[in-house]
Amino acid sequence: xxxxxxxxxxxxxxxxxxxxxxxxxxxxxxxxxxxxxxxxxxxxxxxxxxxxxxxxxxxxxxxxxxxxxxxxxxxxxxxxxxxxxxxxxxxxxxxxxxxxxxxxxxxxxxxxxxxxxxxxxxxxxxxxxxxxxxxxxxxxxxxxxxxxxxxxxxxxxxxxxxxxxxxxxxxxxxxxxxxxxxxxxxxxxxxxxxxxxxxxxxxxxxxxxxxxxxxxxxxxxx
Numbered sequence: 001x002x003x004x005x006x007x008x009x010x011x012x013x014x015x016x017x018x019x020x021x022x023x024x025x026x027x028x029x030x031x032x033x034x035x036x037x038x039x040x041x042x043x044x045x046x047x048x049x050x051x052x053x054x055x056x057x058x059x060x061x062x063x064x065x066x067x068x069x070x071x072x073x074x075x076x077x078x079x080x081x082x083x084x085x086x087x088x089x090x091x092x093x094x095x096x097x098x099x100x101x102x103x104x105x106x107x108x109x110x111x112x113x114x115x116x117x118x119x120x121x122x123x124x125x126x127x128x129x130x131x132x133x134x135x136x137x138x139x140x141x142x143x144x145x146x147x148x149x150x151x152x153x154x155x156x157x158x159x160x161x162x163x164x165x166x167x168x169x170x171x172x173x174x175x176x177x178x179x180x181x182x183x184x185x186x187x188x189x190x191x192x193x194x195x196x197x198x199x200x201x202x203x204x205x206x207x208x209x210x211x212x213x214x215x216x217x218x219x220x221x222x
Contacts, residue, residue, distance in 0.1 A: 006070050008021070013064055018103075019107035046080060048076055055072050094107070
């Protein structure tokens with residue numbers, strides 16, 4: 001992969017291009033500028049447009065847009081890696097100061113050569129960067145799987161907790177029902193015993209009355 005894989009690059013504040021660099025002639029600066037005007041308003045986003053066997057890659061963050069035009073044979077990940085390097089360098093040099101007041105293309109002389117150096121670095125280390133990107137993607141995938149498994153484990157834990165709580169509630173209710181049943185049986189037993197005692201008392205009273213009547217009628221004596 002040669003350095004010609006990168007065609008054009010710029011840094012813009014809003015829609016104002018502050019610095020740009022290219023070694024080629026063509027209409028790609030005009031197309032890139034048109035794309036810049038149509039970028040969705042977002043605090044942090046990445047966009048890629050395809051046109052005439054080229055990709056127009058944008059990285060938008062904190063009101064600044066970083067763009068690189070590359071051949072479509074170059075992977076999007078490599079282009080984004082370039083934009084990340086440009087963004088970090090630009091913010092380090094101009095963040096919170098000169099970048100906020102610079103006029104259109106006033107940073108070409110200072111930052112143009114810097115973008116050229118970053119292009120060369122990315123091209124020279126493309127293979128290593130692609131490997132690193134793949135490793136990061138794998139790590140991210142593993143992390144996502146682990147987080148998903150943790151969420152599932154937490155969900156299972158919540159389900160188990162709910163089941164445990166329900167079991168405890170059922171056990172408590174069963175004990176309460178048993179206690180109430182014992183109290184009811186005891187109450188019924190007392191009531192039944194009271195009825196029996198009353199009936200027995202009435203029977204004894206009747207027997208006594210009958211005995212007294214019989215003895216009086218026959219003039220019972222010892």
